[in-house]
Amino acid sequence: MNLIDFFDKSARLYPNRVAAIFEDRQWLYRDVLDLATRIGNGLRSADVSADTKCAVLSRNDPIAFISMLGILKAQGVWVPLNPSNAKSQSMHILNAFDVEVLFFEKEEEDFARAAKEECPGIKLFLCVNGPSTLGATVEPWAASQSPEPQPSPWAPEALCWLRGTGGTTGLPKGVMNTNRNFETMMANFRATLSFDEAPVYLACAPLSHTAAVLSMVTFGMGGTLIIHRKFEAQATLKAIQARKVSFVYLPPTAIYSLLSQPNVHEFDYSSLRHFIYGAAPISSTKLHEAIDVFGPVMTQVYGQTEVPTSVTYMSPADHLSEDGSVNEKRLLSCGKPAPFSRVALMDDSGKLVPPGSIGEIVVQGGLVMKGYYKNPEATAEVSTYGWHHTGDLAYQDEDGFIYICDRKKEMIITGGYNVYPLEVEQAVLSHPAVQDCAVVGVPDEKWGEAIKAVVEVKKGFSLTEDELLAFCKAKVGSVRTPKSVDFIDELPRSGAGKVMRKEVRKHYWTAETRNV
Incomplete structure (x- = not known):
């Protein structure tokens, strides 16, 4: 399946189910489908087709996220931009990744205006949340487009996501993710996440990163997406209780912020089934505290943009010993290889190392990116011996759990x-x-x-x-x-x-x- 197919399937099956909630407004699946279809048709009319790069620069916003669905419906390539990143980095991405369409929030109009001068390749500007002199506002513009769905061929190797790496050591590289990458990732999550009913996902981490991936997982399960503009500790704790959130994702630093709230014990977290953490190593001490506070729901995923989100998985039960107590050693693990991920540990000579020995985490299979955009040298460097090299050093214990020691270069x-x-x-x-x-x-x-x-x-x-x-x-x-x-x-x-x-x-x- 193409990435957009997961949403479309749920929209057909559950047209009257709530798909997204933002502040006081909500969208049913049929509403999201109609808007995404119209955006997609508008982009097609503007000559967006397979391999056309379309960037979205916005904080968490439902129209910005639905615009991403529209990009996929036009068979375009979504290029996510985070307003928190350096403006020079975002400008570099627009030029280096050959972006032709820029969706932007009103708060980023000055940047968009600069991009019009500095990025001659951009042909269309669309504002997601207000009027702009640079281009049309998304919703009224989309209302004038055709509501008729357009067929898209199955394209497993086609790009659907082109994202810049962190860029902390020089300019970011463009990671080319395909429909097959996300199909594999979706399979991993469908095989591992367990819910009593359609999930309710709280998106309070940036929708330009892992939160976007998990939002697509939510849509693929016919669930409801609760969108917060940004992460705020008190708002997050209140929403879990008020919205009966069944899963949420946050990086460790945000979890530490939640745990430091003086009233963290005063909320009802009984609706939670998975509190997903990842993106960076977590303190085992604070992870233990999180289990005490939120219950046996902590769930780890490990991956990279190059191998999205699901290289390894550690379930809530994996955090516990057979007697139900917290397994202190296991808290240092990033889990076992996910069901549809081929994972091994390799030494510098290309030999796979046995359990207990330290090696670099390497990955093969459908999860691995197509390569770095217009950068065959960097692609070759991380693809030696036929495996994708993560740069993370780890060892595997006798039960199959992987323990990351550190970044290879740090x-x-x-x-x-x-x-x-x-x-x-x-x-x-x-x-x-x-x-x-x-x-x-x-x-x-x-x-x-x-x-x-x-x-x-x-x-x-x-x-x-x-x-x-x-x-x-x-x-x-x-x-x-x-x-x-x-x-x-x-x-x-x-x-x-x-x-x-x-x-x-x-x-x-x-x-x-x-x-x-």
Whole structure:
């Protein structure tokens, strides 16, 4: 099936079911289908066809998301842009990815105006939530288009999503995801997620990232999408109770924010079946706390844009031991290979490593991207030995669970010892006064690299360097204990909410002639 087919099938089966809710407005499946069809036909009339790149620059907004469905109906390629990203990065994507159509929210009109000057390839501008001098407003424009559905051929290898990678080390690469990639991903989620009835999904993470993928999973299951403009801890907790949300996705930093709310125990979370987390490693201490607060519903997914969202999966039951208690060791795992994902661990020579040995996570099969857009060198680099290389080092235990050690290129070599930042971060994050942290290697005359922890302290708590170092030494020993701690008000985060460890590290190496 093409990606759009999953929505279309639910719209045919459940036309009168609520598909989306935003603030005080709701859309039935038949409403979304009509608007998406009209948008698709309007784009076809503007010469959008297979392989035409159409970008959407908006915070979470139902019309912006339905516009994405319209792009797919026109057989175009969706290029998601996050307003939280640097404007220079978004402008680069528009040009480098050959974007011809730009949907934008009214709040980004100044950027769209600049794009009209700097991106000559863009032929059509559409505003999703208000009038603009640059182009038509989506809903009235769509109302004048044909409501008749247009047939689309099954195209498993056709592009449907072209997304820029994080871009923390240079300009972003364009990941080419196909209908087959998303068909495999949908199969993984349909095989693993379990609901008593049609799911209610709370989209409070950016719909330009994983939240969009899970929204399509929701539509594929005939569920209801609750859209929040952005993540706000109190609004999220209230919505889970009021809307009887059955699943939600958030990155670890947002989960930490929920857990720090003084009234987090006062809400009813009994409707939750899956609280999905991913995108970055999570503190095992805070994960245990989340299980205590939200119940046995925590669900991990691991993937990358190149292998979307479902390389591995860890169910709520996997977080527990046979007696129902929390399995402390298992909390450090990213789960087992998902049902339709071919996953292995590989050494630098291309040999697969046995259980217990550390290797790089590699993936084959329908989940793997088509490649990087107009970048065959980068594509070849991550595709050696016939596998997609994730850059994540891990080992697999005797029960098949995979444990990520760290990013391959972020290992710290200090005094001849290899130290993985992730295990040090786990120790730092287990301190009750720590909200979040990043552990990096910094230049040091004696050690080559010295371990430094950069820490956010919880509001209302105090913490000294000596206290934290003593705490870490008791947890991980002297070799892995940071040599120093810097306290910071807010760590740098990506548009998806991930702490950008590379950006933290770069701050300490700017005066060096070497970077290792």
